Amino acid sequence: MEPGARGYEGFRGRVGEFASDSEPSWSPRAAPGDDAPNIVVMLIDDLGFSDLGPFGGEIETPHIDGLADGGWVFTNYRTAPMCSPARAALMTGLNPHRAGFGFVAHIDPGYPGYACELPAAAPTLAESLRAGGYATFMVGKWHLTLESRLHDGADRSSWPLQRGFDRYYGAMDGFTSLHHPHRLVQDNSVVDMPEYPDGFFLTDELTDRAIGMIDELRVNDRRKPFFLYYAHTSVHGPIQAKDVDIDKYKGHYERGWNALREERFARQQARGIVPAHAMLPEDPIADGDRIPDWDGLEPAERELFARHMEVYAAAVDEIDQSVGRLLTRLEELGERENTIIVIASDNGGTAEGGPTGTRSYFSQFGLHGGVPDGWVTDVPRDIADIGGPRLFGQYPTGWARMSNTPFRSFKSSTYEGGVHAPLVVSWPAGAHAPGLRDQFVFVSDLAPTLLELAGVDRPARWNGVAAPEIDGGSIAEILADPAAPGREQQYFECIGRRAMIEGDWKAVSPVAPSPAEGASGGSWELYHLASDPTERVDRADEHPERVRDLAERWRQEAWRNTVFPLDDDGTLHTVRPSTEALLSEPVRLVPFRPPLERYRSARLTVLRSFEVQAELELGAGAAGVIVAHGDQGGGYLLALEGGELQLSYNAYGAMRRCRVPGPGAGRHSVALSVRADVGLRWSFAVVVDGVERIRMDDLPMLVGMAPFTGISVGHDYGGPVDWELYERYRSFRFRDGRILALDYVPGERSPEDPTVLRAIDLEMRDLVD
Structure with a gap:
């Protein structure tokens, strides 16, 4: 095929048709009728190939096991090496780069394959189904909008409602804390929830919302089919779970990653998930240089590493529980039989936790330029806190290798460990020949398949122009015929x-x-x-x-x-459009509102010097948070308590605090001055009415994705920066006084900031001229 040609030769047949000459088993309809199936797509983040029960895992997943028993289990399903590219392909039926996502939605270098925006001319699966008469719902992780367009003043054209969903609830960013989400969006607006109630857990909340959307539809329309896209925020880091589920797995992983990897592999071969002649890759090609020898570990290390995996297992278990709750509601509604359920992972399991895992997730996540010598990537803390709200953790590489059994390598790799993922499809009303399927299927095949089964045509034109031809092809015939051929070829690329x-x-x-x-x-x-x-x-x-x-x-x-x-020189990560300079201009924030969005906040503070200028009017008993930025993953906070002024700095879990007598009643100016020093360090100074009162030097700079929760004024929103203050006062709302003004004034960028703001629009115009 010549470069630039359209069409896809990887299928034995035209794109959008079955990969054989036989007639379709399901005939398309002009519009959904009474027998149109509901569709549920449940996408799990960073789940390894072997983590679910049907694929050899020991984690308890009875509800997914039940779906697999009566449905189709795909053993040769592949996806993109990272999450946003996989989601873009799932939503459009296009290959990831043609869908604009050659990487996750955290870059913006100005090239079409890395636009990190879905093409306006390509109808999404939700848009096609809605045009065909479906109600369309989404809960969970979106991650298909440029991070520079996630703030409250941004163009929302790439937000879920604008791309085909009637209802949305979740985290539009790449991940979030499950106990204290950094930012939740309902439809087109941020959810104003300054304090999460005790026991709040996002997986449960998303399931509640999903069921609620279905119930609200059924109260008003008993016949309209629905499409639910449930994109789990678990098990992406930080890996968190509820205590009751973590306790279930205590002691399950004391024998170590190698022993359990071999057991998973044996179950896979016994079930036909991998062929009998397959062999486990051995070191050194199986990343042995990145994985400690379990037998050589100290008892305390084994206990720590096992705890990480107990939390991961609990998180997978909780996903299965969400499946069970959804199935129960569908049964109660009498709609389980005619509901198509798709369960898949967006890429392979991740090794981002490193050889020993981490209790300080943001100390090493999202750092593209490396860190100085002596940088602490795992701040020591009580292992009982792993999985809970006080700690942002990620499991070690050895467990990631076990997750990806039997394959080598991990997420972001183009080896099978990065792209070979689990896929289960269930549809009792259409299960003519359920069982294992070993045909090669790619993530871009899912959208045309679901449209085929729903009897809905993909619009030929969208937003006034011809829709781009899709790359995927329907695999409906594979569901009906175990001998039907799959695709022949697929390219992969990542970094x-x-x-x-x-x-x-x-x-x-x-x-x-x-x-x-x-x-x-x-x-x-x-x-x-x-x-x-x-x-x-x-x-x-x-x-x-x-x-x-x-x-x-x-x-x-x-x-x-x-x-x-x-990306052979790293410029795809460092070049961004000059239009983002507006996000780094000084800003005045309003007290008691939801926090300034994460990326918007980062443009004011990350990899640079900055100053926070506050004008306060204090009563005799003034107390509370003046400003907070971040959470338990890292952040800083300035507060008044008991007549004292306190600066708290959370360095990825290592706390530093300084308290001095506070200003008395009356009007005062308080400035927090932050200087960026070499070696990714910060120096903090608090100046009250022109006099320096607090100083902290040589602090590890918060970089990458930290601080994760955005800037809040007058309270510490969501996940707290300082847990001790949180235990005493929760969000510690400012009282007996007023915050008259609070300004962020960005200063000089750190010499270690590689970002280049380029006038891409002007350069493109020059190329066209």
């Missing part, structure tokens, strides 16, 4: 890591090529997946011509799918 599957062969290039090597150059490995599904034996030296052919095929697909430019 310059490349792969190409064609038939039984897969070429993998695990690192980006240099500019001199060219698009199809660099180092390529070759695996014969039919005989070696776990990529153990590199056969590139045996078949150099096949390697060249697959590399060239990848290059052609890359041109067609707007993959270029590859």
Whole structure:
């Protein structure tokens, strides 16, 4: 196929049709009738291939097991290596880069394949179904809007309601705390919930909301079919769970990751999830250099690492509980039989916790430039707090390898561990031939399949222009016929890591090529997946011509799918549009409102000096939070308590506090001055009426995704910065006084900030001229 050509040759048949010459088992309808199925798509974040019971896991998932027993279990399903690209492909039926998501929605370099916005001309699955007469609901993680357009003054054209959903409730960012979410959005507005009630847990809340949306529809319309997209925020980090569920798994993981990985593999082979001839990859190709030897660990280390996995298992268990609650409600409504349920992961399990895991998630997450020597990536804390609201954790690499059994590598990799994911489909009314399916299916196939089964046509034109031809193809025939063929090929790319599957062969290039090597150059490995599904034996030296052919095929697909430019020098992460400069201008904040959105707040503070200027009018008993930014993952807070002024600094879980006598009654100026020093350090000074009263030097700078909860004034919104203050006063609303004004004034950027604000719009105009 020539670069730039449309269509997709990977299916044996035209795109959008079955991969065989047989007639469809389900005929399309012009509009949904009384027999139109409901559709539920449940996407789980960062779930490994083997974590669910049907795929060999020991975690209790009885409700998902039940769906698998009467439905279809796909053993050869692949997705994108990261979450936003997978979600974009799921929503549009396009390949990730053509859907605008060559990476997660935290970059904006100005290239079509990395726009991090769904194309306006491509109708989403929700838009197609709504146009076909469906009610459309979503709860959970969106992560398909540029982070610079998540704030309350942003253009909402890429928010869920504007992309086809009638109702939405969840976290639009990439993840959040499950105990104290940093920001929840209902429909188009931020949820004003300054204090979460005791026992609040987001997975339960999302399930309540999902059931509520269905109930409210049924009260008013008994026949209208619905589409529910339930995108779990679990089990993405920070991995958290409820105590009652964590307790269920105490002692389950004391034997270590290697023993349990082998047990999962044995169950997979016994169930036919992986072929009998498959073998577990061994070190060193199985990341042994990143995984400590369990038998050589100290008892305290084993206890710590086992706790991390107990929490992860509890989180997966809680996802299954949400499935059970939803199924129960559908049964009560008499709608379970004619509801299609799809359960999948968006990518492979992640190794971002590092060899020993972390209790300080943000100390190493989202850092693209590395950290200085001596940087603490796991602040020591009571292991009983792992999973709870006081701690943001992530499990160690050894457990991630177990999650991805039997494959090698992890999320963001183009090896099978990054892209080979679980997929279960259930539809009792349409289950003509349930069971295992080993056909190659890709995430972009799901949208056309669901439209096919619903009898709804994808609009040929959208927003006044021709809709781009989809890349996926319906797999409805595979559901009906275990012998029906699947797709033949698919390209993969993430951060310059490349792969190409064609038939039984897969070429993998695990690192980006240099500019001199060219698009199809660099180092390529070759695996014969039919005989070696776990990529153990590199056969590139045996078949150099096949390697060249697959590399060239990848290059052609890359041109067609707007993959270029590859991120071979890091500029895709550092270049952003000059329009974002507006987000770094000084701002006056209003007391007692929901916090300034995360990214908007970050433009004022992260990797730079800044000053907070407050004008206060205090009564004799003035007390409460003046300003707070962050949460238990990292942040800072200035408050009055008991006649004293306190500065709290939470360095990814390590607390520093300083208290001095506070200003008396009357009007006062209070300034928090923060200086960015070399080595990713900050110095804090609090100046009251022109006199320095507090100073903290040599603080680890909060960088990457921290502070995560945005800036709040007059209270500490949501997840607290200082847990001790929270235990005494909860959000500690400011009282007996007034915050007359509070301004953030950004200062000089840190010399370690690599960001380049480029006038991309002007450069593109020059190219066109």
